[in-house]
Amino acid sequence: MTYSCLTTGDQSESSLRQVTSEELPSTRPMNKTAMSSAWHHSRRGRGHRHKEQGRVTRDRVEEQKAEDSVPHGTCMTMCPAYELRQREAQNRLHRFEMVADTERDHLPRADVSRAVKEYSRPAAGKDSTRASNLRPPSVLLKTVCHLVDDIATSSTFQPWAEVYSFVFDRLRSVRQDMIIQRVSGTDCVAVLEKSVRFLLYASYRLCGQHLQYFDPRINDTHLQECLSWLLESYRDGKHQHQEEFQALSLLYNLGSTEAIQHVLELPERIRSSPAVRLALAVSRAHMERNPVRLLHLAQRLDFIQVCAVHRHLLPCRTDLLLLYSHGHSSRNCRYPLQRLARLLFLKDTLAAELCQVYGVNVTGEWVNFSKSSFTDAASGDLQCRRMHEPLDDEQWNCSASSVIHGCA
Amino acid sequence: YQNLDVVLEAIDSRDGAFCAEMLSFKHPHVANPRLQLSSPEEKCQQLLEPPYDEMVAAHLRCTFAVSNHDFVEAYKCQTVVVQYPLSFQAHKEENWALPIMFAVTLDLRIFANNAEQQLQSKGKGKVGDMLEKAAEQLMSCFRVCASDNRAGIDDSKKWGMLFLINQLFKIYFKINKLHLCKPLIRAIDSSNLKDDYSTAQRVTYKYYVGRKAMFDSDFKQAEEYLSFSFTHCHRSCQRNKRLILIYLLPVKMLLGHMPTHQLLKKYDLMQFADVTKAVSEGNLLLLNEALVKHETFFIRCGIFLILEKLKIITYRNLFKKVYHLLKTHQLPLDAFLVALKMMKVEDVDIDEVQCILANLIYMGHIKGYISHQHQKLVVSKQNPFPPLSSVS
Numbered sequence: 124m125t126y127s128c129l130t131t132g133d134q135s136e137s138s139l140r141q142v143t144s145e146e147l148p149s150t151r152p153m154n155k156t157a158m159s160s161a162w163h164h165s166r167r168g169r170g171h172r173h174k175e176q177g178r179v180t181r182d183r184v185e186e187q188k189a190e191d192s193v194p195h196g197t198c199m200t201m202c203p204a205y206e207l208r209q210r211e212a213q214n215r216l217h218r219f220e221m222v223a224d225t226e227r228d229h230l231p232r233a234d235v236s237r238a239v240k241e242y243s244r245p246a247a248g249k250d251s252t253r254a255s256n257l258r259p260p261s262v263l264l265k266t267v268c269h270l271v272d273d274i275a276t277s278s279t280f281q282p283w284a285e286v287y288s289f290v291f292d293r294l295r296s297v298r299q300d301m302i303i304q305r306v307s308g309t310d311c312v313a314v315l316e317k318s319v320r321f322l323l324y325a326s327y328r329l330c331g332q333h334l335q336y337f338d339p340r341i342n343d344t345h346l347q348e349c350l351s352w353l354l355e356s357y358r359d360g361k362h363q364h365q366e367e368f369q370a371l372s373l374l375y376n377l378g379s380t381e382a383i384q385h386v387l388e389l390p391e392r393i394r395s396s397p398a399v400r401l402a403l404a405v406s407r408a409h410m411e412r413n414p415v416r417l418l419h420l421a422q423r424l425d426f427i428q429v430c431a432v433h434r435h436l437l438p439c440r441t442d443l444l445l446l447y448s449h450g451h452s453s454r455n456c457r458y459p460l461q462r463l464a465r466l467l468f469l470k471d472t473l474a475a476e477l478c479q480v481y482g483v484n485v486t487g488e489w490v491n492f493s494k495s496s497f498t499d500a501a502s503g504d505l506q507c508r509r510m511h512e513p514l515d516d517e518q519w520n521c522s523a524s525s526v527i528h529g530c531a
Numbered sequence: 532y533q534n535l536d537v538v539l540e541a542i543d544s545r546d547g548a549f550c551a552e553m554l555s556f557k558h559p560h561v562a563n564p565r566l567q568l569s570s571p572e573e574k575c576q577q578l579l580e581p582p583y584d585e586m587v588a589a590h591l592r593c594t595f596a597v598s599n600h601d602f603v604e605a606y607k608c609q610t611v612v613v614q615y616p617l618s619f620q621a622h623k624e625e626n627w628a629l630p631i632m633f634a635v636t637l638d639l640r641i642f643a644n645n646a647e648q649q650l651q652s653k654g655k656g657k658v659g660d661m662l663e664k665a666a667e668q669l670m671s672c673f674r675v676c677a678s679d680n681r682a683g684i685d686d687s688k689k690w691g692m693l694f695l696i697n698q699l700f701k702i703y704f705k706i707n708k709l710h711l712c713k714p715l716i717r718a719i720d721s722s723n724l725k726d727d728y729s730t731a732q733r734v735t736y737k738y739y740v741g742r743k744a745m746f747d748s749d750f751k752q753a754e755e756y757l758s759f760s761f762t763h764c765h766r767s768c769q770r771n772k773r774l775i776l777i778y779l780l781p782v783k784m785l786l787g788h789m790p791t792h793q794l795l796k797k798y799d800l801m802q803f804a805d806v807t808k809a810v811s812e813g814n815l816l817l818l819n820e821a822l823v824k825h826e827t828f829f830i831r832c833g834i835f836l837i838l839e840k841l842k843i844i845t846y847r848n849l850f851k852k853v854y855h856l857l858k859t860h861q862l863p864l865d866a867f868l869v870a871l872k873m874m875k876v877e878d879v880d881i882d883e884v885q886c887i888l889a890n891l892i893y894m895g896h897i898k899g900y901i902s903h904q905h906q907k908l909v910v911s912k913q914n915p916f917p918p919l920s921s922v923s
Binding site for chain 1: 657707746830833835836839840842843882883885886887888889890891892893900901902903904909
């Protein structure tokens, strides 16, 4: 039975059912008493309302029935057969889904082992709950592994922005299937963990790219969705990687009192894990407004943790300049640029540039701090991206697979 | 079924308070098994006019559910009951039914809480779902009250606003959606009745607004609201006074006012004793220990993070001591480092000391500047450590 309860089309169906059942009494042959009581009812108006309330309770029963019949997918391939045929015929395959060497054909052929169900917006009249179009949790996990292992972390597919766009969309579709089928438990957690790692890595790798290739706000929205779903899932049962992701969530949401409060309320065992302890220390440094300490601690983060926290580092660095502009404000004193650069964990030249953008005076090797000269300029010119590397450049090109797989 | 007759009479004579009792779960009638019916509709229809027949019927169904400890069902029944006060909008230029609205909305919120707890214990239901729905209903009631522009002051439904707002605050705080409080606060601020509501209602209101101000780091405002709440809270409500103090204390400490030992003892809040001592002495070690010792309590009340803000005040007090000890206006940075190490503050280096000092200067807690070249903090000869209450 495919009980479709989610689309508006079906809602009108059920109300039709109600209307026809409501009309039944009137089709009954009316004897004198029945008629008089009907008349009596409508006179007082009470019967009417009583029937309305009856309708309300009936709706509730329908709702109850719907909740018991959650759709269960039966599609055992990464892409439902129907969609595959349709997209192939309409030349709407992505090049990562085509059979090799048919990409330039007039009508490229679909590779069943690589085609993945795409995300489609739910719409009126569209049945998104048909079992043959839904993939069960085991297939969803397999799909995510393919997307991450074979596509996102492979170095053969370039440019990576295109990889991102494809994987982002297909992961969204995976989550959609999970929502419709109300998937929960280990499979759900595994899917979400891989998605979070992918999105975090993407936020770092594509930082600063043109909006048409990467929109940080959209990435952020989806990342937050995945994180809150994941953290909610962690409430039940034991999960191997929970500590890691609690830490990542805290780092990503640095400064959020809600995020900190959430971590503080976690069981002792998780709170005292090294990852969470480090994240809390970073968070504490942020709360105490000690950027020197924060940047120092950030050196102990592993790469995926850096991906999570990186967007907070530039504001942290400018805050350091602000505090020092006030704390060291004096016409006669000078501060060594090299030392400042070390505090900022930037190369000397980059540190000097940062100072310049924020109105901090640099002459040669020396910085002169002055509270009146600091200007909180919109850092339009100086991109976060240019500060991504810790002192050595190699981390930047570190292989995506090691990052996204991490310890899993 | 004597009760129904009595209700009918009360409705006819517009006795809001009495009706409210007849529909409230605080009243003992709800324990009467003769009223706990699963289908009382017929009897109600016989005796009462709409909409009261449905309302009372739903109420009686609710008593039945509660007697079975089925709070999920009770909540569902109560949502039906609450729909009817909305129709009181039809009471043009009358507000006698407000007590009824108060009673049933209060019960709605309580049942939502209980129902959620029941579901949680069975592992079902998402936290906050039922409360959010209850909040929506309460908002509808609120709108009925707020939009009453026709009646004169004495008959205005606007008198119902503050009670409902307080209920909504309770829900929003529970589900952690404080931003939803803002439009409600604005509504009261712009109301000309705001100082004329009952003291009890205003105390509750200021308590929540004070807590919200704390959350927004607006500590001066928070102090104002919470102080009002504390002083106007009736002497006999010890529990409430204590609750207010839990939030007032950290705010006052941040502004430099430490509570007396007496006060803490009186209200059984000795958890704050060590914190207070540590902050005023500049004893970071004791502060850290105190925060860890009573961590669970502070976290549960949601003040742990605010108390951590006291660290900066503690640094300030510690450094002030150093200044007094050395009796000079040019203080070697090393002295501060030594002071911190004595407080067992681990892995802090001279750069971090500079940063802490820079922060204190930036915030106005210290008047002076750091000379890196001379490795000294040079402070103003006049009032280098301004009193805490004068710094914002």
